[in-house]
Amino acid sequence: MAQITELPFLEHLATRFNIPAPEYLTAEAGGSEIRNALSRWGGRALVKPDVLSGRRGKAGAIREVRDHVEAQRELKHELGREVNGNLVRTTYLVQYIPSEMEVYSAITYDSRYMGPSLTVSLVGGMDIEEVAPEKKRTIPIDVYKGLGAYQASEVLADLGCPKGVVSLLSRSLVDFWDMFTSTGMRTCEVNPWRITPEGKPYACDFKAVFDEANFKFKNLGFKLPEYPANVTLFEEEMAAWNASSHRGQAHAAELQGSCVLPILFGGGASTIVTETLMQFGGDPIILSDFGGNPPYERMYGTAKICFDHLLGKAKLLLILGGKANNTLIDVTFKAIADALQNYVDENGPIHKPVIVGRGGPRLTQGLLTMRDTLDSLGVPYVIFGPDSPVTQVAEYAAKFAKTWQEIGGAQ
């Protein structure tokens, strides 16, 4: 998921879109630079980790510092931490904004309006889901006209925002929208805006998710930072492979399982099959969706990545999908069979059962190709057609895999 946090916002977006934000220094700043900044900022600053902390936020990981020695120590100290299980990319020092009021704002695409919406609350700094309905407002934004300052002022006024704050904050909210729509974001949040006693708003924390399908995101003008995300080598390789073409999906995420390697087709089938595997102890290694009628070379590459990374630890290979509407089964199965053959050529024989279930165009040729390959590889198999329900096949695969382990398989 293409997302960013406060630091890239401060570095690349805040100035570009005239969004008032605190001054900052990155972890590379030297002692004198920090000392000067602190004196400029009134002697108070915050050390923050740059981390993808998800919904739970990074509260508790923020340190207030008052001198440059402490600041430098905390910048180094924070770097080695994990926040909610996530590794910190870097740390930064940010100006402390004195405030008596905090405001929440978010723009996202909203299913109720079939378009973008703005959510505002004067109870900033909190998880918005915890805020009482009467204390937050969501209004639709015209996707063509955008957010007007008048609309923003009205929402703020409706929430009881002091008059002195409304004008400046509503202008900033319009800039906030401008950034959202100009960069192809899917959702973004400033939480909180800290309002100074003079009524000036500062965007004091930020996160956004970009819509990777939006061409504006592709022309963002800066490279997204690489967060030390908890992705595995397999996930990284698969994500790059998925991004390399839009012909057919190559979606996969590791589930930390160690039993069934599921090569699944179609978003719907993938989800229900994976859930069924979990339910019946199949302990799936990945969640995968390789549907969307991939051509041969695409499917071969996808299967190869899966096998190279994961087949070694799998106890059973499951190749399963519902009744495809347009994915060609002969092409996809030939590609998987070839990738499996290639794996055996390179790594030696496998002693893992293979369970297959599929329906769709050119099915019989696909199933026969798969059967012939499995026969030549000498692996046990059970192959189902579309008359066997996918969830029942998944249940069978899960139970089979467990039993296979218990009886010691082909050992």
Add this chain to the structure above:
Amino acid sequence: MRAKKLSDLLRAGDRVAVSNITGREASTVSVTSQKYCGNIIGGWALGKEGQFLEVAGGEPIPVFPTVEELIKKLPKKRQPNKIMVYSPPQAVYAEVKEVVEHCKETVETIFVVTEHVSVEVTAKIAQMCGQAHIDVVGCNSLGMINTYDRMRVGAVGSDNPDESFRPGSVAIISNSGNMVNTMASYLLSAGLGTTYGISTGKDLLILMPLKDLLDLARKDERTRMVVAYIEPGGLYEKEAVEMLVKTKYPKPIIAYITGAILEKFELSLGHAGAVVEGKETTAPAKMKLFDDYFGIEPFDPNKKYEKTDELAQALNRGIRITSLHHLPEAAALIWDVLEMERDFKPSKPLTLNPWFVDYKGHGKQLPSNLLLHKGTIPEPYASQIKQLSQAVGASVARRDMRNASHASSNDGITPRLYGYPLDEEMKKGSFVESLLLAWTGEQLRDFEVELMEKCLIAGLSNGPGTISAQGAKLSASAGNAPNTAMIATLACLGQVHGGNGQQAVEYLLRVFQGIEIEDPYNPNHDVNLRELVKKEAVRFAKVRSAAKEAGVDYDRIPCLGHPVFRNDPVNYDPRERVIAAYLEEKGLCNVFLDFYHMLAHELKELGIARNVWAVNVDGAIATVVLGNFWRALQEKHLTVRRVCDIAFLVFALGRAAGAAGEYLDHNDYGLPMDMRIPARDCIALTRSRERRRTPREQAAETSAAG
């Protein structure tokens, strides 16, 4: 929303136009749809205009450059009222905008099939089409099917919609396109057919949401129940359930909500749960929502349901299922408790039915509940499998080969033939062996390589008068370079000269179809050649006599007979004799060559031939090629096409090499243009004719003379 009932989204008489119709997926799906229901009036694809998508047994689909042109060119009666958008994601906005601009008057619904459309574009489409009073289904929808009217848009129902969609009482509304098909086929086992199947798409914004579709289903008289497949994300179900409660929805619903376990892993399932929309977008929240509405626990297949008023009341609203294969049982429960009549007799219950099983000797270790036996493969698959199993040769998956090759590779260090290092091949030192490797990737036995070498030698020359040698000589005479002379020879090969071996392989494969031969070179094979020859000779005699009676041409047996070796009672091509002698010397046979000789004798016996025809060199080559690659064909390593081509290539390669000899000779000793035939030796087959003067020319001449 413009539609007032489900049929407004799709019905008989709809006229569908398809964007980017020449695209890979759009063209395949459109042709299938046209065969199924013939509702596509045209499509557009810039730069591809003027083409027609051919539809076997159906009306071809014309392609226009733009939707504007399509509207201009088609008569009023054929103006589209439904649009399928199959364009790439970056073109979707412009396509929809064009449709709105040019077809606002006629278009009622746009189905956007394209995946990966940005949410901003989706929102813009929603607004633009809302203002234009056009309904949108999608994006990322698979389309829709109207079972009673036998109409579909998109790929719902795959290449055979009738297999899953039989007219009945259930409307299927699904976030997953694939599940529309799957759930329809599951319902058949409960004796329930479908009214409609709709794939809503599962992007962040679903432009035809559940609430609207349920509302339309309420007004559809044939729909007596709705099945909904739901994924996490969005507040669509919350709004839908509010509507159900408010309207006291009169039809039962079976809801299947997926994604709960996976949400724990914070994995996106197509929908991105929007933070602002809150916890109600999650799968557990949606489950609770429906359970509360239904007022009954989710369906439990092990529970014995007592038919009570309370149960009937709950089932009138519906029930949630926790596993997809519970769908037929849950549907049957509703139907029985509410005393509704099934649409048709239930088919056999859903169960595991393996088509192929092989535990590779481990079956005994498995407990009985896991030990499955091969089931009955339903039609039409059983027939297809039988047919495919009998066919010889590999069936390959096609791919983009622009920068890919199986035949060769070079990692910058070692050039390889089918993975075998070229330098090792050089060290082994057999050109023919390496050549066969390069052509097939197969490694042959020594005697097979030897036989192939003899075939290549046989092809070198049959004297300077052969048309292939003449090609080289003509080229030399004209002053061409050596490679051009070889090309000239190759250009003189064709179906009649050189290509007969290719036809012989095809012929032999037809004759030997279904016959099991483990090794065609084993003299102890158990093929009853006598019977096979008799059968074939009788067949040929019949075809020949019928054709002669009708005065039409007929297919000859390829490679039997020779223009030179033809006058003895029993004729032989001496080059074929070398092959036969080598086989004898090695204590081998070639079952195909033996067949040919026996057939030549049989044809003489039947009076079809006046003497025993020779099996010519093309025939000998064909039998060696087929003998050598018989096993590869049976094991489906090679395609039939490749083996046929190799029969031709063996001759062509030998002859092109031989022609190089003719070129070298002719180039040294020949005179320039010596191959030219003097004009006096050429025979004119038409009388000389002067051009006649026209009456006007004659008049002009007369007047000039006057």
